[in-house]
Amino acid sequence: MSDAPTDAPTDPPREAPDDVSPHVPTDAPADPPREASLDVIQRELTAFARRARAAAARVHPEIPLVSYTLLSHIEDRRGCRATDLAAHYLLDKSTVSRQLAGLEKLGLVERRPAPEDHRVQVLHPTEAGLAVLATAQANRRAAYQERLKDWSGEDLDRFAGYLLRYNAAGPDGLPDPD
Amino acid sequence: MSDAPTDAPTDPPREAPDDVSPHVPTDAPADPPREASLDVIQRELTAFARRARAAAARVHPEIPLVSYTLLSHIEDRRGCRATDLAAHYLLDKSTVSRQLAGLEKLGLVERRPAPEDHRVQVLHPTEAGLAVLATAQANRRAAYQERLKDWSGEDLDRFAGYLLRYNAAGPDGLPDPD
DNA sequence: AAAGAACCGTTGTACTATACAACTGAAATC
DNA sequence: GATTTCAGTTGTATAGTACAACGGTTCTTT
Numbered sequence: 001m002s003d004a005p006t007d008a009p010t011d012p013p014r015e016a017p018d019d020v021s022p023h024v025p026t027d028a029p030a031d032p033p034r035e036a037s038l039d040v041i042q043r044e045l046t047a048f049a050r051r052a053r054a055a056a057a058r059v060h061p062e063i064p065l066v067s068y069t070l071l072s073h074i075e076d077r078r079g080c081r082a083t084d085l086a087a088h089y090l091l092d093k094s095t096v097s098r099q100l101a102g103l104e105k106l107g108l109v110e111r112r113p114a115p116e117d118h119r120v121q122v123l124h125p126t127e128a129g130l131a132v133l134a135t136a137q138a139n140r141r142a143a144y145q146e147r148l149k150d151w152s153g154e155d156l157d158r159f160a161g162y163l164l165r166y167n168a169a170g171p172d173g174l175p176d177p178d
Numbered sequence: 179m180s181d182a183p184t185d186a187p188t189d190p191p192r193e194a195p196d197d198v199s200p201h202v203p204t205d206a207p208a209d210p211p212r213e214a215s216l217d218v219i220q221r222e223l224t225a226f227a228r229r230a231r232a233a234a235a236r237v238h239p240e241i242p243l244v245s246y247t248l249l250s251h252i253e254d255r256r257g258c259r260a261t262d263l264a265a266h267y268l269l270d271k272s273t274v275s276r277q278l279a280g281l282e283k284l285g286l287v288e289r290r291p292a293p294e295d296h297r298v299q300v301l302h303p304t305e306a307g308l309a310v311l312a313t314a315q316a317n318r319r320a321a322y323q324e325r326l327k328d329w330s331g332e333d334l335d336r337f338a339g340y341l342l343r344y345n346a347a348g349p350d351g352l353p354d355p356d
Numbered sequence: 357a358a359a360g361a362a363c364c365g366t367t368g369t370a371c372t373a374t375a376c377a378a379c380t381g382a383a384a385t386c
Numbered sequence: 387g388a389t390t391t392c393a394g395t396t397g398t399a400t401a402g403t404a405c406a407a408c409g410g411t412t413c414t415t416t
Binding site: 033034036037038039040041042044045046047048049050051052053054055056069089090091140141144145147148151153155156157158159160162163164165166167169 | 211212214215216217218219220222223224225226227228229230231232233234247267268269318319322323325326329331333334335336337338340341342343344345347
């Protein structure tokens with residue numbers, strides 16, 4: 001995404017969630033409020049990304065962190081290749097290679113050369129890998145539940161829908177390969 | 179935030195934005211849909227953070243990147259101190275110190291010892307710093323406008339509101355210091 | 357089928373972003 | 387005035403990445 005949040009973090013939740021009129025958006029000239037919303041979205045998304053990053057390091061002391069993301073994808077797409085991961089996450093091959101090396105050393109993934117194509121490595125989570133994922137997943141879920149406990153089901157639903165829609169535009173506004 | 183997005187990236191926009199029923203949330207038992215929404219939110223937020231990070235590096239080749247975030251805050255809070263930045267972004271003093279050193283070397287910020295307290299450094303953006311910020315801000319805004327061009331004003335407004343609300347919980351679910 | 361192109365993954369090297377700990381200087385407290 | 391506390395810097399270490407150069411493999415093309 002060419003709109004990466006990388007700035008304008010000034011201070012996210014400074015103006016309470018009210019200054020974003022929940023209803024009078026398309027009434028007036030329609031353009032000013034639109035821009036205001038865009039700015040808020042940009043700023044908040046940025047703030048989120050920045051904090052997420054910082055927090056990430058604190059949350060998974062057990063596993064080298066980003067490897068975790070990859071492990072998760074490996075579980076989801078059993079038997080995927082390193083190249084798939086790189087393409088999916090917009091990472092360099094070398095980065096993935098090293099992350100996988102780490103995961104293997106930790107005994108969380110197995111990589112076996114594919115029988116059909118000897119260049120390719122087929123990736124699978126190990127028992128340990130699955131266990132780690134399960135635990136972390138549970139922790140995360142609990143954290144989100146706590147953070148969003150005051151939200152109505154309807155709000156959660158809509159928020160989820162918006163996020164899905166936002167992300168659906170793909171990594172760079174592109175159709176999202178993969 | 180203990181809910182840091184650090185995993186379950188499997189593949190964000192895989193299920194179209196429709197499988198999140200936009201209206202029938204609080205009707206049924208109310209619990210299953212809630213959990214589903216939570217999972218989606220968790221996953222999408224995670225996906226966003228991951229990609230944002232990757233994209234960030236591609237978007238601001240000009241300036242060492244994260245420094246950008248700090249510069250932005252410095253503009254917003256003229257005359258703030260390095261410690262303020264550290265506290266605000268949950269960064270170590272040393273990290274901020276080095277980032278600022280970089281920004282100063284690039285001529286984007288000035289730091290002067292405060293007259294009243296000789297330990298403190300008062301930070302100000304330079305002309306060049308303001309110019310860089312303005313340019314980047316324009317780029318970002320354009321990118322967001324493009325990405326969200328198909329959204330209705332009402333949806334933008336609501337999405338902005340949700341993000342604000344989400345972030346308002348603070349870096350860790352805490353009352354958000356600062 | 358031999359040559360060349362395309363591919364997959366690894367390794368060397370370099371850089372950003374961070375953290376933690378130790379240290380210097382300058383208030384503030386006692 | 388001695389101690390503690392606070393602001394920033396510097397040393398050292400680590401994660402995460404990228405890019406470029408390779409070493410095998412497989413697919414294409416003559």
